[in-house]
Amino acid sequence: MFLEHIGLKSKEMIAFAKQLHETIGRAPHFGKASTVAKVKDVLKKIDSSTNRDVEGSCHVFFIELVSQLCFGYKAPDKDLIKLLFDTIFTCKPGGIILSTGKLSYKMEKDTVPVIRSCLLQLLLNLNSDAVKEYLRQYLAKSEQVIGRNESDKCQLYLLCIKCFQDTIHAKHEHKPLQERTGIASHVLEMADKYFRSHNFDNSLEYIEAVAHTRYGLVIAREALHTEVTQPECAINTMLLTAVKNVCTCPIINQLDDSTANGPIIFLLKELAKRYGMSFLKQASKRHIWLLPPQLKTTKEEASPDMYMVYEASYCRMRNIVADAVYLNKFEELQNVLNGSDASDFLNLALHEIVVLGWQRLNQMPKVIEKLRTVITNCGYKLTENMRNMATILLQSQDNFVLLSVPSQNPLHRLLLSVVIHTAVVMFSKMSTSLLQPFVKMLTNPAALVDLYVPTMPDDILSHIGTAIIGIGTYYECPNGHPYVVTECGRPTQKFTCPVCHEDIGGINHQPVPRNATIDVTQRGDRTQRGYALPAPEKRSSDPAPERQLSAIACCLIRILMHSALFWTSNSNTLASDAVKQLMKSSSSAPQVLLSHLEKDFETLTKAIKRNELESSVLVHALLQHIYYSRSPQDISSASQLQTSAQRSQWELEFQSFISPVLKNMEQNIKVAMKSILNDDKKEYGRLMHIVHEKSIADRKDSHNPKTHAWAYHPNLSIENVGAVFQAQNLQSSCPILSKFLQQEHVLRATQYIPDIFKLQQLLYQHFNHRLDRTVASSKSIGDFVKQV
Numbered sequence: 001m002f003l004e005h006i007g008l009k010s011k012e013m014i015a016f017a018k019q020l021h022e023t024i025g026r027a028p029h030f031g032k033a034s035t036v037a038k039v040k041d042v043l044k045k046i047d048s049s050t051n052r053d054v055e056g057s058c059h060v061f062f063i064e065l066v067s068q069l070c071f072g073y074k075a076p077d078k079d080l081i082k083l084l085f086d087t088i089f090t091c092k093p094g095g096i097i098l099s100t101g102k103l104s105y106k107m108e109k110d111t112v113p114v115i116r117s118c119l120l121q122l123l124l125n126l127n128s129d130a131v132k133e134y135l136r137q138y139l140a141k142s143e144q145v146i147g148r149n150e151s152d153k154c155q156l157y158l159l160c161i162k163c164f165q166d167t168i169h170a171k172h173e174h175k176p177l178q179e180r181t182g183i184a185s186h187v188l189e190m191a192d193k194y195f196r197s198h199n200f201d202n203s204l205e206y207i208e209a210v211a212h213t214r215y216g217l218v219i220a221r222e223a224l225h226t227e228v229t230q231p232e233c234a235i236n237t238m239l240l241t242a243v244k245n246v247c248t249c250p251i252i253n254q255l256d257d258s259t260a261n262g263p264i265i266f267l268l269k270e271l272a273k274r275y276g277m278s279f280l281k282q283a284s285k286r287h288i289w290l291l292p293p294q295l296k297t298t299k300e301e302a303s304p305d306m307y308m309v310y311e312a313s314y315c316r317m318r319n320i321v322a323d324a325v326y327l328n329k330f331e332e333l334q335n336v337l338n339g340s341d342a343s344d345f346l347n348l349a350l351h352e353i354v355v356l357g358w359q360r361l362n363q364m365p366k367v368i369e370k371l372r373t374v375i376t377n378c379g380y381k382l383t384e385n386m387r388n389m390a391t392i393l394l395q396s397q398d399n400f401v402l403l404s405v406p407s408q409n410p411l412h413r414l415l416l417s418v419v420i421h422t423a424v425v426m427f428s429k430m431s432t433s434l435l436q437p438f439v440k441m442l443t444n445p446a447a448l449v450d451l452y453v454p455t456m457p458d459d460i461l462s463h464i465g466t467a468i469i470g471i472g473t474y475y476e477c478p479n480g481h482p483y484v485v486t487e488c489g490r491p492t493q494k495f496t497c498p499v500c501h502e503d504i505g506g507i508n509h510q511p512v513p514r515n516a517t518i519d520v521t522q523r524g525d526r527t528q529r530g531y532a533l534p535a536p537e538k539r540s541s542d543p544a545p546e547r548q549l550s551a552i553a554c555c556l557i558r559i560l561m562h563s564a565l566f567w568t569s570n571s572n573t574l575a576s577d578a579v580k581q582l583m584k585s586s587s588s589a590p591q592v593l594l595s596h597l598e599k600d601f602e603t604l605t606k607a608i609k610r611n612e613l614e615s616s617v618l619v620h621a622l623l624q625h626i627y628y629s630r631s632p633q634d635i636s637s638a639s640q641l642q643t644s645a646q647r648s649q650w651e652l653e654f655q656s657f658i659s660p661v662l663k664n665m666e667q668n669i670k671v672a673m674k675s676i677l678n679d680d681k682k683e684y685g686r687l688m689h690i691v692h693e694k695s696i697a698d699r700k701d702s703h704n705p706k707t708h709a710w711a712y713h714p715n716l717s718i719e720n721v722g723a724v725f726q727a728q729n730l731q732s733s734c735p736i737l738s739k740f741l742q743q744e745h746v747l748r749a750t751q752y753i754p755d756i757f758k759l760q761q762l763l764y765q766h767f768n769h770r771l772d773r774t775v776a777s778s779k780s781i782g783d784f785v786k787q788v
Contacts, residue, residue, distance in 0.1 A: 001064060016046050030069035033079035039065060043105040062105040063118070071122045081134050084119055089141045120160065124167040136204050157202060158708055164211030169218070174748070177222060181236040184219035187212040188242035195252040210709050213246055213263050221270040224283050243267070244289055255294040260690050264292060266710040272691040273712055276611040278410045280691075295687045303356065303410075306417045306616060307348040308676045309624045314345045315679075321349040325367055330374055337378035344428045344627075346375070347386060350393045351420045368394060385427040385443070392571060393420075414616040415563075415597050418623075422563035425623045434657060435626070436639040437650065441564035446578040449530045451640075452647035454561065454654070455546050455554050456532040457499070477502045478514040479534070480526060500534040527644055531583045533558075536595035543607035547648055550731070552607045552662060553655045559600045559619055566593040609714060614669055618661075621672045625661045718744055759785075 002017055023038045030036065043058045066084070070076050088103055103118045123134050142156050168187070172180055191209040198206065220243045227235040246263045247253065253262030267290070271280045284291035307314050320336055323329040337343050354368070375382070375390045382390075426438045437454055440447050473489030476482050477497040483504055485491050491506030503512045511517075533539060543551035569579040569589040580589040604615045638649040661668055673692055722741045725731075731738040740747070759781070766784070 001068070002061060012049070013046075016042060019045075030065065031076040031080060033077060033083045036066070036070060036080055036083060040105040047106065059102075059104055063103060066103065067122055071126060081123075085137065085141065088119060089145070120163050121167065124163055132204060139202075139204060154708060157207060158711075160207050161211045161214070161709060162713055164208055165214050168212065168215045177219075177226065178236070180219050181223055181239045184216035185236065185238040185242045188216035188220075188239075188246050191216070192242065192246040192249060195246070195249055199251075214266060214710075216246075217243065217263060217267045218270060220267065221274060224271065224287075225275055225279070228279065228283055228286070240287075244287075248289055255292050260295070260686070261710055263710065264290075265690060266712070268295075268687070269691055269710075269712040273611055273614070274609075276410070276613060277688070277691070279611075291687075295690070303413055304613070304676045305352055305679055306414070306620045306676065307345070307352060307421065308679050309617075309620045309672045310345065310348075310627075311675050314348060317343075317345040318349040318352055321346070321353045324371060324374070325353055328367070330370065334374055334378065337375065337382055339381065343378075343381050343386070344424065346382065347389050347393060347420060347424050350390055351417070355393055355416075383427065385430070386424075388571070389423060389427065411598065411601065411612055412594075414612060415594070415601070418559065418597075418616060418619050419563040419566050421620060421623050422560050423567040425627045426564060428627065433639050434650075434654060437641060438560055438564045441561060442568055444578075445565060445568055445575060445582050448582055451642065452527070452529055452644050453531055453641065454647060454651055455549065455557050456528065456530075456647075457546065458644060459527040474518045474520050475504065475511060475515050476518050477504045480528075482518065498540070499538075501538040533596070535585075536592065536599050539596075539599050541599055541602040541606060543603055547651060548731075549651050549655055550662075552604070553651075553658065555600060555604045555607055556619065556622060556658065557651070557654065559597065559604065560623075562593050562596045562600060566590060566597065569593060608665065610669070614673065617669050617672045617676070618665065621668045622658055622661045624672075625658065629657070 002020060020039065020042045023042055024035055028035045039062070043062060047055055047058055070080060084103065087107070120135070120138055123138065139156075139160065143153065172183055175183075191213040194205065194209040195213075216239075220239060223235050223239060226233050247267060248264070249262075253264050254260065255262075255264075268280060271283060281291070305318075307318075317336065320332050324333045337346065354371070372391065372394050375387060375394070378387075422438070423442060426435055426442055429435050430439050430443075437448075440451075472484040472486040474482055474484050475491075477500065479497070479500045479502060481497050481499045483497070485505070488509070490509035491511055492509060494503060494505045494507060494512060496502065497504050502514075504515055506512050506515070543555060545551045546554045549557070565579050565582075569576040576589050579593070580586075583589065583592060585592050601612060601615055604610075604618075605612060608615060608618065610618070638646045638653060641647050641650060677689060677692060718741070722744075725734070725737065725741060763784070766787075
């Protein structure tokens with residue numbers, strides 16, 4: 001460990017390594033304070049006699065030693081716990097805490113007291129009743145640091161709750177859902193008993209009960225989703241009973257007019273945030289108790305106006321259009337269209353007021369006709385493209401996919417708002433060089449046939465080159481996607497192509513039809529120009545990067561691209577034929593593009609761990625950023641997309657351009673969602689406000705830990721860390737972590753290597769180092785394990 005973190009780059013370091021070895025002895029006990037104190041002394045000597053570059057390595061080494069060796073196997077001695085407490089809490093002789101510091105080998109006082117979770121998490125990982133006294137000490141010392149600051153005290157208890165929850169999640173996250181439901185049932189039963197016999201307090205036991213309840217309800221969320229989406233999988237009855245008991249307990253659940261809090265509120269947030277409001281309502285039909293009467297509404301829930309991300313600028317135009325349509329006041333609309341840049345928002349307002357209200361306006365043909373006349377005769381402020389777009393929105397909706405009715409499908413309503421918003425932003429920024437690929441999709445899709453369209457896959461085989469020659473025989477699927485057959489080079493198994501899902505491989509050393517061998521050395525670069533994604537039903541919904549694009553950026557670009565093409569395919573017949581030719585599809589272009597958009601949104605929800613509504617909010621926040629921001633003007637050649645290199649350059653430039661939205665994705669979604677929910681023209685039910693925690697910060701008791709105990713916080717997991725990592729585009733600044741996250745699923749499997757060796761030994765012993773092929777092909781590993 002010393003070699004790994006500090007190294008032996010000089011004679012001086014070799015001497016310190018020897019000194020460390022001599023000081024702690026051959027069989028040191030790292031659970032004792034005396035051993036750790038000796039290590040600290042050596043590290044201080046290294047620090048004082050070398051340059052500052054070594055200081056960081058010493059810090060990392062000390063933390064690694066404490067976490068892996070001191071807390072690795074069993075609870076450390078009391079003296080060691082006291083030593084570590086003294087490291088992060090500096091006290092007067094009377095026990096009053098003066099300051100806080102880092103968990104380090106030397107005292108580093110904070111100028112401002114900071115409560116850190118490192119030692120807390122180490123104590124929790126021990127999972128022993130013996131450490132509860134230490135946890136109480138940690139809370140008591142932390143409360144001394146905070147004093148009477150209620151806000152900081154609230155944050156302290158939230159920190160403890162999240163640490164408890166993350167600890168139990170990390171312990172069981174790799175277990176099958178069936179096993180986790182059993183664990184969840186148990187912790188929920190125990191927590192329910194505690195809540196029914198104790199009032200709210202700040203004790204360690206109460207914090208633990210809240211954390212265990214939150215964990216159990218997260219598992220219940222997964223189980224409820226499985227039950228609804230896979231009817232053959234019935235939910236565990238013990239879990240369902242435990243969930244119902246804790247969610248209907250009147251002591252812990254508060255649902256009066258002034259507040260809404262408790263486990264039931266947390267479960268509703270988990271379901272809606274992860275799977276959407278429509279799923280929540282679907283699940284509540286199966287389990288009536290899931291949606292308490294206080295949160296139900298007899299009115300139809302209003303559809304969110306996603307264009308409220310522009311707030312007052314858009315709101316003014318929407319009000320003007322509404323006055324013209326419903327009050328026959330056209331003067332202000334005429335004035336705006338003839339003298340204001342706000343006319344860019346006209347089509348957004350037409351969609352919200354006219355398209356979504358088409359059934360009511362069907363009875364008002366004269367109003368619609370007058371609206372058409374005003375828009376047709378307006379001045380130069382409304383460009384030809386914007387005018388044509390308004391005309392399409394005001395015409396009969398029967399021939400426009402998604403505009404007819406409007407659709408009762410909540411996802412389709414969200415998709416339509418994204419399509420129209422994309423078209424409006426791109427039409428208003430047509431001179432911007434960076435946006436030319438999207439502009440071409442709106443105005444001249446036929447030109448894209450010979451260009452390298454963004455996010456389309458490269459010919460991977462051409463990039464690998466001669467490095468792969470000699471490891472097998474290479475084949476192509478019917479659509480030209482390469483794969484390799486190792487060993488003898490002739491296939492003995494059938495699979496499906498991971499790109500287009502055609503049959504590949506073969507049986508009895510014969511390839512399946514339409515699969516042919518290829519010569520890698522003579523093949524050349526076969527990267528396809530134009531549109532090269534497979535049919536929507538053959539696309540994977542798993543997030544994946546493309547070249548140097550992060551998975552999230554790739555998905556967002558495809559949403560904008562498919563939205564632009566979707567609008568174009570509905571604009572006129574010639575454009576629709578051009579889009580159809582570009583996509584090499586024999587089906588209806590709008591229907592195919594709609595399916596692509598559905599797939600894109602499914603992928604985005606997985607990538608950012610959000611529901612469809614919040615994924616849509618992110619796209620609208622991105623479009624708002626594009627509308628208001630100035631893009632770089634020095635990449636005109638890259639936006640031409642005439643070579644694969646230009647495509648790669650454009651993708652990097654566009655990813656950099658949208659990076660502010662992705663780096664602050666959490667905050668951007670919150671701000672946009674707040675603007676949407678604050679829309680005074682919409683009546684959202686109480687449930688909508690609760691799910692999105694609109695009013696928590698405004699409440700008088702916002703500094704009460706009980707208020708925030710049931711707030712929504714995603715679990716600390718590899719998946720969520722990966723989503724943040726991709727959103728902030730940290731691949732270049734953290735290359736090692738990037739490689740780890742890419743290969744995490746492989747590295748995770750290494751935990752089973754000892755079991756694999758054990759199985760191998762059992763196989764050798766049982767079959768005496770010889771195994772008949774017939775026996776091997778007729779038995780599974782499960783059959784063998786049952787035998788032994």
